[in-house]
Amino acid sequence: MPELPEVEITRRRIAPLLVGRRISGVTTTRDSYLYLTPPAQLRRGLEGRLVTDLARRGKYLVATLDDAQRLLIHLGMTGQLFAETATSVRLLSATARQALAPEEQVRFAPDAHTHLQVAFDDGGPRVFLRDVRKFGKLRLLGPDEPEPRLDRLGVDALAVSGELLFAVSRRRKLAVKNLLLDQSILAGVGNIYADESLFLAGVRPTRRALRVTRAEFARIAEALVAVLRRSIETGGSSIRDFVAPDGSDGHYQDERRAYGRTGEPCLVCGTAIVRILVGQRGTHYCRRCQR
DNA sequence: GTTCCCCTGCGG
DNA sequence: CCGCAGGGGAAC
Numbered sequence: 024m025p026e027l028p029e030v031e032i033t034r035r036r037i038a039p040l041l042v043g044r045r046i047s048g049v050t051t052t053r054d055s056y057l058y059l060t061p062p063a064q065l066r067r068g069l070e071g072r073l074v075t076d077l078a079r080r081g082k083y084l085v086a087t088l089d090d091a092q093r094l095l096i097h098l099g100m101t102g103q104l105f106a107e108t109a110t111s112v113r114l115l116s117a118t119a120r121q122a123l124a125p126e127e128q129v130r131f132a133p134d135a136h137t138h139l140q141v142a143f144d145d146g147g148p149r150v151f152l153r154d155v156r157k158f159g160k161l162r163l164l165g166p167d168e169p170e171p172r173l174d175r176l177g178v179d180a181l182a183v184s185g186e187l188l189f190a191v192s193r194r195r196k197l198a199v200k201n202l203l204l205d206q207s208i209l210a211g212v213g214n215i216y217a218d219e220s221l222f223l224a225g226v227r228p229t230r231r232a233l234r235v236t237r238a239e240f241a242r243i244a245e246a247l248v249a250v251l252r253r254s255i256e257t258g259g260s261s262i263r264d265f266v267a268p269d270g271s272d273g274h275y276q277d278e279r280r281a282y283g284r285t286g287e288p289c290l291v292c293g294t295a296i297v298r299i300l301v302g303q304r305g306t307h308y309c310r311r312c313q314r
Numbered sequence: 315g316t317t318c319c320c321c322t323g324c325g326g
Numbered sequence: 327c328c329g330c331a332g333g334g335g336a337a338c
Contacts, residue, residue: 024332
């Protein structure tokens with residue numbers, strides 16, 4: 024679910040509820056591959072620690088603790104990190120949702136998908152991590168313990184340049200969209216913002232990377248940064264699951280030009296947006312505007 | 315390079 | 327019932 028803008032919004036809004044607070048208790052669910060660190064070890068390592076920093080690397084969040092451990096968090100497709108005080112129907116199961124009157128607010132109760140509950144010694148609001156599909160990841164790193172997932176990451180997508188993309192794309196036969204999705208090249212781009220930036224740049228997602236010109240990569244890089252910045256400004260994309268830690272929705276979905284607009288008219292030329300598969304991912308583009 | 319898998323829920 | 331979903335990693 025979350026790409027760079029959603030992870031950045033999550034970071035900004037959950038940081039005040041983590042940084043400077045001391046963890047008094049941690050509850051986990053049963054072991055699964057969500058836990059790169061076994062839950063019991065995670066609880067032992069976190070309890071009693073003060074959180075000193077929360078940073079973003081690509082789509083990862085990294086919380087630093089006062090004993091120099093780091094907690095690595097990846098939200099996968101359906102991960103939600105939020106405060107106990109948040110109110111949003113996106114935090115409820117469909118059945119719980121249906122039981123609600125239209126404008127009713129209900130307090131979230133940790134459910135089977137709430138894999139992490141963190142309480143603090145100040146007695147204030149707890150922080151929850153919910154992840155229905157469990158594609159997310161949690162790992163507690165010892166001081167200076169290496170983490171290949173982080174070491175592999177390329178340049179943050181907000182800092183991309185056309186020259187960089189042009190340089191790494193020579194001799195690469197893959198579709199240009201898949202180049203943008205490669206986290207070892209660009210950290211933070213996912214399916215929505217890949218489609219959106221290629222639309223704005225007028226480049227077809229299936230074009231082989233080595234056939235994309237320097238000028239086109241300049242446009243792609245410019246579009247990508249603009250789209251990511253604008254999405255952060257508007258609170259990210261709340262299409263299915265994404266909800267900010269305070270319970271609010273993002274609004275970038277209202278500004279989408281390609282992603283998920285299959286059959287709808289291109290906002291530039293009116294041609295119906297088509298959906299194809301590129302590397303197993305749904306891909307949306309305008310066959311007239313994007314060549 | 316593709317292909318398949320991890321897992322759960324929703325909407326057609 | 328089937329296909330689909332803001333991700334990523336391992337196996338052909």
